[in-house]
Structure formats: structure tokens, C-alpha cells
Amino acid sequence: MANLKEVKQRINSVVSTQQITKAMKMVSAAKLRRAQDRIIQMRPYSQKLTNILNNVSAASEGAADIVYAQKREVNKVLLVPVTSDKGLCGAFNSNIIKATNAAIREQFEGKEISILPIGKKAFETFKKREFTLIDQFYGVFSDLSFDVVREAAEFAMKGFASGEYDQVVLVYNEFKNVATQIIRTEQFLPMAKEEANQEEVTVETDYILEPSRAYIIEELVPTSLKIQFYKAVLESNASEHGARMTAMDKATENAGELLKELRLMYNRTRQAAITNEILEIVAGANALEGS
Secondary structure, three states: OOOHHHHHHHHHHHHHHHHHHHHHHHHHHHHHHHHHHHHHHHHHHHHHHHHHHHHHHHOOOOHHHOHHHOOOOOOEEEEEEEOOOOOOOOOHHHHHHHHHHHHHHHOOOOOEEEEOOEOHHHHHHHOOOOOEEOOOOOOHHHHOOHHHHHHHHHHHHHHHHOOOOOEEEEEEEEEEEOOEEEEEEEEEEOOOOOOOOHHHHOOOOOOOOOOOHHHHHHHHHHHHHHHHHHHHHHHHHHHHHHHHHHHHHHHHHHHHHHHHHHHHHHHHHHHHHHHHHHHHHHHHHHHHHHO
16 A cells, blocks of 8 residues: 555645646636637638629630639649647647548559648647748747648648649538537539539529629639638637547546546545554553563
């Protein structure tokens, strides 16, 4: 059985850890609220912009000539895994790494693969691999804004337009609620027209476009793609804080359970020590009486 000093040290260590996990849970809860507000505000804008683009381009003769919609034989692929900068968020990062590896193995085996990591965890993982690594944009979460994320989106778009990449794929966590994140492996380029709901099919808006339909599409497409990229990053950011909050809450509960066991062990050890001392005293007294 462990001695009292060792058990006491373990109790103090667990108490300190529990205080840290409680503090991290509170910080993540505050950050989650802001991140959740951002993504909730972004979703309607992104969806409406995509719907307008689909509606306008559907009636355009030049829609097929959009450079970002051109489909070609896939030989060179750019994968964009979106992770966090920090750990202690459960399986949040490992799930993205697994999904990226699964996509490489199942969909792009034998292709020339480049990795554009978003987040330090993805960068640290894939810099050890043999893939071509684009390392200019992995630190976007240190100063998350549309202007910062736009640079990464423009890099991917220019690479696709120039033929450097035949396909661009995003791998990220979509925020559903605090306890649930959905892993998405989503084709970013070439553009894939979203299928409308049955209700939306029957409603077609006749837009008055100036200066021309082709010009509007030319302006809308890059903007829509950058918004889509930014939305994926915001989804991941909100998911990260939700995952960390859940993980720290569970860690705090586990620390409480461990404290109960350690305190019970401490009391038993102390009681055993007291009992041994009493037995030694009684034995000594009996020895003196016998002599």
C-alpha cells in the first residue's frame, strides 16, 4: 500500500489538474459563444450567395466557361485539412487526420498530392510525410479573419486556375452543437452545383443584371468560393471550442472521481498506520508486564 506522503502528493496533483481543466472549460465556453455567433451569422449569407450564383449561372450560356467549374482528369490534388493550433480537445484533430489519410488512401491513391494545412496540428503531422507541403497559411487561427483566410483561398484558386491542381478538397469539422461535430470531406474545386430542394426548384427568380450576366458571374464566383472557404474555417473554429469544452468538462468529472478514490485510499492508509501504532504500543506494554 502506498504511504501517506505519496497519496497526499497525488491528491494535490489531481486537485491542481482539476483547477486547470475547470478554467479551460470556462475559457472554451466563452470563446464558443463568439465562434458560434459568427458561424450562425455566416451560414445564411453563404447559402443565399450560393443560391443566387446557381440561379444566375443556370440561365447563362457562358456558365460552362467558368474557369473554377472546369472538370478535368484528376492527377494533381490539393488537400486542405483544417485542424486547431492546440490540443486538449478530444478526438477533434485526430479525426481530421484520419479522414485526410482515408481520402488519400481511398480516393487519391497514385495521385500527386499536395497538402495545405490550416492549423498547427495538421502542419506538424503532415510535415513528417512525403507530400508536398504548403506552409504559408497554417497559422490563420492566431488572427482569424476573412482577410487572412482569403489569402489561403486565393492560393488554392490560383493553383486550380493555372492547372497546378486538378482538384481541391477541404477536410474539416462542421459544427452541429457543443457535443457533436460532423467530419466533412468536401470538394472545393472544381465547383459542384448544389442540388436544390424540391420547393426551391419551382421558384426561379428573374434578376435584372447590370452591366451583364457574364460580368456578374465573373465577380460572384470568386467571392462565393472565398466565402465557402472562410465558412469551413469558421465551422472548424466553433467545433474546436465545442470539442475542447466537452473534453475539459469530462476531464473535470474524471478528476473528481479520482479524488474520491485517492481520499478513500488516504483515509485507509492513515487508519492502517494508526492501527499499527496502537498494536505496537499494546505489544510493548504487554512485553513490559510480562517481564
